[in-house]
Amino acid sequence: MGKTLYDKLWDDHTVQRNEDGTVLLYIDRHLVHEVTSPQAFEGLRLADREPWRKDSILAVPDHNVPTFMRHTIEDPVSRMQLETLDKNVAHFGLREFPLNDSRQGIVHVIGPEQGFTQPGVTIVCGDSHTATHGALAALGFGIGTSDVEHVLATQTLLMKKSKNMRVTVDGKLGKGVTAKDIILAVIGRIGTAGATGYTIEYAGEAIRDLSIEGRMTICNMSIEAGARAGLVAVDDKTIDYLRDKPMAPRDDLWDQAVAYWRTLVSDPDAVFDKEITLRAEDIQPQVSWGTSPEMVVPVSTSVPDPAEEADPVKRQAMEQALRYMDLKPGTPMAEIPLDKIFIGSCTNSRIEDLRAVAEIVKGHKVAATIKEAIVVPGSGLVRLQAEKEGLDRIFTEAGFEWREPGCSMCLGMNPDKLGAGERCASTSNRNFEGRQGAGGRTHLASPAMAAAAAIHGHFVDVSQLQ
Amino acid sequence: MKAFTQHQGLVAPLDRPNVDTDAIIPKQFLKAISKTGYGPFLFDDWRYTDGGGMPGQDCSQRPLNPDFVLNQTRYQGASILLTRDNFGCGSSREHAAWALADYGFRCVIAPSFADIFHGNAVSNGILPVRLDAETVERLFQECFSAEGYRLTVDLEARTIETPGGEAIAFEVEDGIRHRLLNGLDDIGITLQSADAIRDYEQRRKQEKPWLYTEPA
Numbered sequence: 001m002g003k004t005l006y007d008k009l010w011d012d013h014t015v016q017r018n019e020d021g022t023v024l025l026y027i028d029r030h031l032v033h034e035v036t037s038p039q040a041f042e043g044l045r046l047a048d049r050e051p052w053r054k055d056s057i058l059a060v061p062d063h064n065v066p067t068f069m070r071h072t073i074e075d076p077v078s079r080m081q082l083e084t085l086d087k088n089v090a091h092f093g094l095r096e097f098p099l100n101d102s103r104q105g106i107v108h109v110i111g112p113e114q115g116f117t118q119p120g121v122t123i124v125c126g127d128s129h130t131a132t133h134g135a136l137a138a139l140g141f142g143i144g145t146s147d148v149e150h151v152l153a154t155q156t157l158l159m160k161k162s163k164n165m166r167v168t169v170d171g172k173l174g175k176g177v178t179a180k181d182i183i184l185a186v187i188g189r190i191g192t193a194g195a196t197g198y199t200i201e202y203a204g205e206a207i208r209d210l211s212i213e214g215r216m217t218i219c220n221m222s223i224e225a226g227a228r229a230g231l232v233a234v235d236d237k238t239i240d241y242l243r244d245k246p247m248a249p250r251d252d253l254w255d256q257a258v259a260y261w262r263t264l265v266s267d268p269d270a271v272f273d274k275e276i277t278l279r280a281e282d283i284q285p286q287v288s289w290g291t292s293p294e295m296v297v298p299v300s301t302s303v304p305d306p307a308e309e310a311d312p313v314k315r316q317a318m319e320q321a322l323r324y325m326d327l328k329p330g331t332p333m334a335e336i337p338l339d340k341i342f343i344g345s346c347t348n349s350r351i352e353d354l355r356a357v358a359e360i361v362k363g364h365k366v367a368a369t370i371k372e373a374i375v376v377p378g379s380g381l382v383r384l385q386a387e388k389e390g391l392d393r394i395f396t397e398a399g400f401e402w403r404e405p406g407c408s409m410c411l412g413m414n415p416d417k418l419g420a421g422e423r424c425a426s427t428s429n430r431n432f433e434g435r436q437g438a439g440g441r442t443h444l445a446s447p448a449m450a451a452a453a454a455i456h457g458h459f460v461d462v463s464q465l466q
Numbered sequence: 467m468k469a470f471t472q473h474q475g476l477v478a479p480l481d482r483p484n485v486d487t488d489a490i491i492p493k494q495f496l497k498a499i500s501k502t503g504y505g506p507f508l509f510d511d512w513r514y515t516d517g518g519g520m521p522g523q524d525c526s527q528r529p530l531n532p533d534f535v536l537n538q539t540r541y542q543g544a545s546i547l548l549t550r551d552n553f554g555c556g557s558s559r560e561h562a563a564w565a566l567a568d569y570g571f572r573c574v575i576a577p578s579f580a581d582i583f584h585g586n587a588v589s590n591g592i593l594p595v596r597l598d599a600e601t602v603e604r605l606f607q608e609c610f611s612a613e614g615y616r617l618t619v620d621l622e623a624r625t626i627e628t629p630g631g632e633a634i635a636f637e638v639e640d641g642i643r644h645r646l647l648n649g650l651d652d653i654g655i656t657l658q659s660a661d662a663i664r665d666y667e668q669r670r671k672q673e674k675p676w677l678y679t680e681p682a
Contacts, residue, residue: 223582
């Protein structure tokens with residue numbers, strides 16, 4: 001029987017098989033940020049241990065970083081956490097892109113951008129959106145801080161293999177429909193626990209047609225369907241993306257690497273434990289209405305009615321979500337007025353996302369009813385590229401604020417947050433209660449949808465825009 | 467890690483599915499650099515009505531939400547959390563497990579758990595127990611109807627004993643059971659395989675040398 005891509009990556013990194021079915025899995029690359037690493041470094045110090053392989057580690061501050069006047073961090077607790085990362089990096093002699101480095105950015109944006117992420121590697125980070133890196137056929141997954149320490153100390157993790165799931169999206173996406181809409185539609189279909197215990201491989205014409213950036217958006221939100229990892233097989237786009245990346249191999253090593261990378265596809269006779277198929281033509285621009293990413297509908301429809309839900313646990317959850325979101329069943333999604341717009345996060349802050357926003361907002365103004373509309377690029381290099389293309393001027397002329405890179409309002413560990421009751425169209429990944437600020441209400445959408453919502457003050461169906 | 471063999475404790479019913487780690491411990495508490503002190507901020511947005519606490523704050527004077535389960539007198543001192551599907555979904559923050567442990571929870575019972583949270587719980591001596599949805603529903607009903615409802619969780623025997631004397635069997639991976647029963651330090655165990663890791667690395671360097679070139 002053939003192997004799936006995940007089988008191949010798993011087998012290639014298996015150091016040791018244990019009697020209980022777990023495996024000691026080798027980790028090639030380790031991304032470290034300020035929030036989930038302090039206790040791991042402290043653990044190393046207390047046990048008098050050193051990192052096993054320092055050249056496997058790249059550290060970067062992102063979660064707490066202010067997106068304006070970033071060198072004056074007013075919150076002393078945030079400042080202390082950022083300083084702690086710098087100190088740990090210095091203490092253990094690690095590599096970091098600090099705040100004043102133009103390469104600094106969101107950990108999942110800079111890994112691929114630098115070629116630190118490569119096909120066939122295992123890559124971990126104390127962050128659940130590490131699944132992003134699967135767009136380059138790397139096995140990337142999020143880990144807790146105990147596991148961060150474990151990887152630092154041993155270069156391995158003790159793991160149980162997941163099952164294989166394939167999500168196939170056949171056909172061509174319609175106008176205005178993007179990678180974000182695909183993944184939201186997938187989560188809406190299978191639910192937030194639909195892929196728990198699985199690694200998802202995304203396949204099909206609509207996935208192959210996406211850019212690497214679009215594939216990252218899809219893999220990024222695998223965790224919102226419960227899967228720790230998402231993957232896309234290597235193709236010409238993968239190879240082209242990595243060519244000339246600063247940390248990609250060169251010369252003979254490049255050729256050797258490419259020959260191996262080409263093998264990183266599921267065998268034709270590989271069997272998946274679960275298969276899901278969607279037709280791209282059926283996917284419309286999506287917007288979330290509730291407090292879980294599975295609570296999502298096409299923008300052309302209305303807020304669903306819990307009374308129509310048969311399962312009592314789900315019905316109660318829907319009622320709770322509607323209360324929190326202050327929404328009534330049957331309200332057209334396009335009629336919900338918005339207060340704030342957030343373009344950014346590891347899901348949608350790459351150059352392609354910013355271009356999509358610019359295309360929509362060029363020559364328009366943010367609606368007067370929108371209190372704040374911010375664009376937060378995923379990295380310093382994305383920011384520079386956008387400025388080179390003049391996108392920053394398009395944003396500011398339209399009334400958006402053009403910020404510096406970081407995680408920002410995706411989770412509001414820095415000063416960018418929602419106030420209680422504020423409603424936001426957000427290109428981020430989680431609409432949990434309080435995620436963007438206590439009492440804040442999040443509607444997840446694609447960059448194009450959030451941009452159009454900024455102009456109109458409410459959601460509009462971008463597939464219908466002229 | 468704190469060993470888990472047998473635990474008898476008061477049960478608190480948290481009756482909602484998909485409880486995410488942002489709800490378990492909101493983002494502002496992730497700024498701390500220690501592993502302790504998160505207990506007072508567990509479920510902060512649900513537990514208090516002041517719109518969110520701050521790290522290090524004294525919570526003794528904060529206004530409590532009387533409707534939230536952990537604020538009800540009958541559930542004071544609970545050490546077993548009974549909840550619904552997909553508990554611990556969302557972010558990888560181990561602070562969620564630290565907060566539950568610091569509050570005093572030793573065991574969480576649910577029909578299913580998010581993968582990363584499940585691992586984090588075990589790393590902190592919290593036993594996640596999966597039971598089928600019907601059994602969980604029954605435990606909810608028993609818990610609601612009997613004040614002081616306690617369960618005895620026996621990891622050695624892999625059973626949960628109800629006040630009525632019923633023993634409900636549960637499954638747990640052998641490796642996890644072994645680690646919890648003995649309170650083992652994972653890193654210490656793995657480092658016993660240091661030679662195997664080094665051998666693997668040597669092979670990998672030969673086969674895939676591009677992974678070991680000094681990055682730019």
